[in-house]
């Protein structure tokens with residue numbers, strides 16, 4: 253495991269260490285540090301801490317020597333109701349903030365307090381060398397097995413404390429401190445916590461290259477959530493908000509401990525980092541927090557205003573109040589002081605350079621038809637999605653472009669596929685429809701990344717709009733809902749008409765591929781289930797499909813509410829990478845209905861299965877709407893009504909199978925499996941019967 257290109261220095265005298273047998277030795281002061289199981293041991297400090305209890309962690313570590321680490325984690329944490337921890341440990345998107353930095357692919361990274369290795373794992377796919385330090389042996393062991401099983405060879409694990417970093421000056425392009433700085437005060441009880449934090453930061457400053465960046469993911473001491481009762485690192489409420497002396501009295505009284513887990517405000521971090529020698533500091537806001545960064549936006553006025561406009565939408569009083577409050581704070585330039593968490597990038601000496609995307613835009617602005625004045629005062633709002641991150645390039649309160657960035661290691665060719673699909677679609681559709689399909693400006697590959705730049709659509713995501721309806725079962729909101737879905741249907745009719753290309757002529761092979769095979773695959777995967785009469789029935793009907801003349805209509809493939817934007821009466825559709833003729837017509841229609849009815853009946857005690865059942869198998873105003881919705885579409889596209897009933901279980905099975913091999917989508921798979929159970933049990937009551 254020991255890699256030669258990492259050098260270590262003596263933590264006492266700074267002399268370069270030599271490796272002898274299983275030891276690192278300082279020839280100057282004759283100090284020695286053992287290497288155990290390939291991991292250099294610079295500390296013996298053994299204070300266990302972690303998201304997972306020590307007992308459980310040891311149990312997991314025993315098991316992962318025989319089994320896949322993810323399987324063990326999933327099972328064990330599931331048994332202990334810690335599913336959230338499983339997501340936390342496996343979610344590689346937690347390091348997507350690195351795309352906001354201009355790091356070269358040969359960068360060397362130091363991950364401090366690497367824990368169970370998630371961030372190191374993620375960064376290892378993009379950069380040459382990752383050194384991950386941690387003090388807890390159980391966590392190091394887990395990471396070691398994880399990296400072995402994932403065949404990751406460019407991560408070096410080191411047991412070391414951040415107050416004694418055993419690395420030479422100018423070693424790293426990036427140092428990572430995710431949820432670490434606030435705990436530093438606990439490492440030595442005799443010293444002032446802030447002094448300890450300063451010491452740690454100065455250590456980091458020393459090992460950073462001159463062009464290097466320190467990333468910190470951390471809470472805001474005076475973030476709004478603390479006022480609302482979020483528990484502080486002391487495990488008490490409100491302690492971060494108190495002056496340190498009072499906080500100390502408070503924690504002593506409540507827990508008989510000093511208050512040592514210091515966090516800071518926006519200005520506090522700036523001051524601290526300046527004092528530690530850092531030069532240029534930028535703040536971003538991760539939402540909902542730095543440990544789950546669904547959205548990342550710069551704390552600049554234009555990005556904040558855009559975020560508020562786009563993501564705090566509602567007609568409801570409470571949300572309206574939040575909307576106006578945040579807008580007022582933003583206009584006063586105060587929003588940055590009250591957000592819950594920060595992502596901080598700070599530079600050792602040089603000012604922070606433009607990141608990959610901004611650089612790319614600046615180099616290609618003529619190709620993009622940009623006005624040069626637009627290049628000033630631009631900022632980014634990042635949004636994590638399945639295969640990468642998409643950015644909105646903002647200028648003033650306007651979004652200039654929608655930029656998708658995907659590294660090849662993350663997802664082979666998804667963006668290229670989308671680009672090819674869009675080229676085909678653009679040639680087929682009328683001018684009138686062009687505004688409804690996202691239009692691309694450019695596709696390119698650079699530095700191991702694929703970039704697809706698209707025009708921004710001025711709408712709001714349909715799922716955000718639906719989520720904003722607090723009481724969707726009320727009549728007034730249902731009307732809004734139905735109206736929006738109706739607009740979507742109108743779009744689909746127009747779009748599908750223009751891309752329709754004749755009629756299917758199913759050969760026996762095609763029938764096998766489109767119908768028999770998906771069914772068999774499903775039944776092979778669900779143990780104990782056998783072919784039912786219902787299925788025999790479907791097969792029999794499928795053999796007569798050619799009599800029904802089914803129009804050949806390519807499907808979007810992921811036509812769900814989150815891929816549809818709406819600007820008053822206009823529908824705009826994004827994410828075209830799955831566009832295909834493989835699917836039968838009606839799949840898009842079923843998909844938008846099934847996915848957007850989810851929140852429709854969302855009342856706490858109702859499960860998604862019940863909602864599904866009520867949508868397709870019971871008689872109500874809702875099912876009347878669905879029946880009309882699908883009936884009308886079929887009429888307009890000349891699809892025989894008999895086909896609806898046949899196509900529906902095929903839609904369920906196809907989407908079930910599509911996700912079944914993807915470990916990240918198991919929840920969706922489980923949903924579809926349960927829908928199918930409901931379908932097979934109640935198919936005689938199906939509303940299209």
Ligand SMILES: [Zn+2]
Pocket residue numbers: 262263264265266267278279280281282283
């Ligand atoms: Zn020495």
